[in-house]
Amino acid sequence: MKVVVCxxxxxxxxxxxxxxxxxxxxxxxxxxxxNPDDKAGLEAxxxxxxxxxxxxxxxxxxxxxxxxxxxxxxxxxxxxxILVTDRVLGGADTWATSQTLAGAIRNLEYDLIITxxxxxxxxxxxxxxxxxxxxxxxxxxxxxxxxxxxxxxIVERQYDxxxxxxxxxxPCLITALxxxxxxxxxxxxxxxxxxxxxITTWGRANLVDVDDSNLGLKGxxxxxxxxxxxxxxxAGEKVALDPTEAVNYIVDKLxxxxxx
Amino acid sequence: MxxxxxxxxxxxAQQVDNEISGIAFELIGKGKxxxxxxNTDVTAVLIGSDVKGLADELAAYGADKVIVVDDPxxxxxxxxPYTHALASVIQEYKPEIMLVGATAIGRDLGPRVSARIHTxxxxxxxxxxxxxxxxxxxxxxxxxxxxxxxxRPAFGGNTIATIACPNHRPQMAxxxxxxxxxxxxxxxxKAEVIEFNPGFTPDNKYVEILEVVKAVSDTVDIMDAKxxxxxxxxxxxAENFKMLQDLADVLGGTVSCSRAVVDSGWMPKDLQVGQxxxxxxPNVYFAIGISGAIQHVAGMEExxxxxxxxxxxxxxxFDVADYGIVGDLNKIVPALTESLKAELAAK
Numbered sequence: 200m201k202v203v204v205c206x207x208x209x210x211x212x213x214x215x216x217x218x219x220x221x222x223x224x225x226x227x228x229x230x231x232x233x234n235p236d237d238k239a240g241l242e243a244x245x246x247x248x249x250x251x252x253x254x255x256x257x258x259x260x261x262x263x264x265x266x267x268x269x270x271x272x273x274x275x276x277x278x279x280x281i282l283v284t285d286r287v288l289g290g291a292d293t294w295a296t297s298q299t300l301a302g303a304i305r306n307l308e309y310d311l312i313i314t315x316x317x318x319x320x321x322x323x324x325x326x327x328x329x330x331x332x333x334x335x336x337x338x339x340x341x342x343x344x345x346x347x348x349x350x351x352x353i354v355e356r357q358y359d360x361x362x363x364x365x366x367x368x369x370p371c372l373i374t375a376l377x378x379x380x381x382x383x384x385x386x387x388x389x390x391x392x393x394x395x396x397x398i399t400t401w402g403r404a405n406l407v408d409v410d411d412s413n414l415g416l417k418g419x420x421x422x423x424x425x426x427x428x429x430x431x432x433x434a435g436e437k438v439a440l441d442p443t444e445a446v447n448y449i450v451d452k453l454x455x456x457x458x459x
Numbered sequence: 460m461x462x463x464x465x466x467x468x469x470x471x472a473q474q475v476d477n478e479i480s481g482i483a484f485e486l487i488g489k490g491k492x493x494x495x496x497x498n499t500d501v502t503a504v505l506i507g508s509d510v511k512g513l514a515d516e517l518a519a520y521g522a523d524k525v526i527v528v529d530d531p532x533x534x535x536x537x538x539x540p541y542t543h544a545l546a547s548v549i550q551e552y553k554p555e556i557m558l559v560g561a562t563a564i565g566r567d568l569g570p571r572v573s574a575r576i577h578t579x580x581x582x583x584x585x586x587x588x589x590x591x592x593x594x595x596x597x598x599x600x601x602x603x604x605x606x607x608x609x610x611r612p613a614f615g616g617n618t619i620a621t622i623a624c625p626n627h628r629p630q631m632a633x634x635x636x637x638x639x640x641x642x643x644x645x646x647x648x649k650a651e652v653i654e655f656n657p658g659f660t661p662d663n664k665y666v667e668i669l670e671v672v673k674a675v676s677d678t679v680d681i682m683d684a685k686x687x688x689x690x691x692x693x694x695x696x697a698e699n700f701k702m703l704q705d706l707a708d709v710l711g712g713t714v715s716c717s718r719a720v721v722d723s724g725w726m727p728k729d730l731q732v733g734q735x736x737x738x739x740x741p742n743v744y745f746a747i748g749i750s751g752a753i754q755h756v757a758g759m760e761e762x763x764x765x766x767x768x769x770x771x772x773x774x775x776x777f778d779v780a781d782y783g784i785v786g787d788l789n790k791i792v793p794a795l796t797e798s799l800k801a802e803l804a805a806k
Contacts, residue, residue: 322734324570424593439785441786445768446795450795453799
């Protein structure tokens, strides 16, 4: 069985973001990590490798620096790493990104494609379902549990107030939730091997069945009209009071505001 | 055909178990504002099995037309038949705007539909308006009018971006639940109902639902609560949430929590406020032992009154709180509950 996992290198937004003087994001000044949902997707794939001997290929689209997450994935146990990088792919929205990744994946044999539900920089949750549409295969989003049974996958698909147990014939694409599992650590031997390992690098010429008009900034239907640092409502009053005074203070405010 | 031939504001009227989700009414409410600016009307697209009877409810909240796609294949949500239904409606009726709720259903349906019909999709919007693109004229570039400008948070709520989709139709957005206002309900209002069935032929993309497992929960949806008593890691344990529940009970409120609390297993996920939880805008939001990570604040900063109690006077929650109390929640919360009991009994 062959599994392809799409991963993304993202800025670690937990540490806050840093801006250039012109208001754009200073990506160079921020730490990067493997996107958490993608890491859970990779862990799910590695468990299929442990159980069924699945071959796991990780693929990422990004700047040459994104090779780092491929090596991290290989140090965790992935077999192959593919970096899709090309200047003409820059500035892509989710349409152009999904076209690019689908074009790259058409070179590969696969039973299962796993992506994270969403990346913590864009938070769109669109690229996984869009790749599946371009490839003409079923998608099961928001997976909280994945099992393989013969030529099918059985997935617990999370909704707001329920989950569905869903069965799909492979090939199929699944988007993984970070809650799916606890990703393993890299092993020292794995790290050593991963830094020796060869990473395959693909550019525009390697993409199959994709028109130029669907790539990069020019191929993106959505365009940014304006971007800005979020303006937040200012702080109100802050008081340090002993418990009795604090209670009186809150009750007084609730009265003034006609809550009670 | 030209982009100008696409007309009308369409909203996906999500239903689950043949009950219309609140987001559908919120989308109609926002859709009416947009339709007014564009001098057009609002059409709700209702997809399901045996759902035609729900059209009147959509009319009551302001839908001018309802397109019903009714088929047994559409009983429970599945990506492929719902995608086929909505994409077929778009191809047949050609709306200029298509809004979908950013729910666990809409965030799967939206991308799949936008990929099928080749248009852009802006995710998790918190603001929609009609305007010009580019917003300010740029020499040598045509400024387009009557464009949908879609505003959304990105980078974990640290930035906001406004997006346009100038050269493709429809302009599609998913909209975060709890952000847009429903229009007032008009009992007895009628909409023009159009039945449409594109035909459903199961293929490899139709998955099989083996089981539907509903969460056992008798709690109020935190998105509907007027008063939320929300706890964070500082509350200390699942048992200590009893203290918050007592306070909520006195005020007729509901308990909610931060992500740290869900991750610790103290409270269920459906009570989580924030970027990866729910967006809430109650009249009063108590943030108790919540530090106020940006991902949490993104889900509650629109609350009318925010009261924060935290022992750390540098906690970022104080930057958004109307009233911040630096102090020990273990002493303040129970005393507050007793005091409010006395106040309310005296009334």
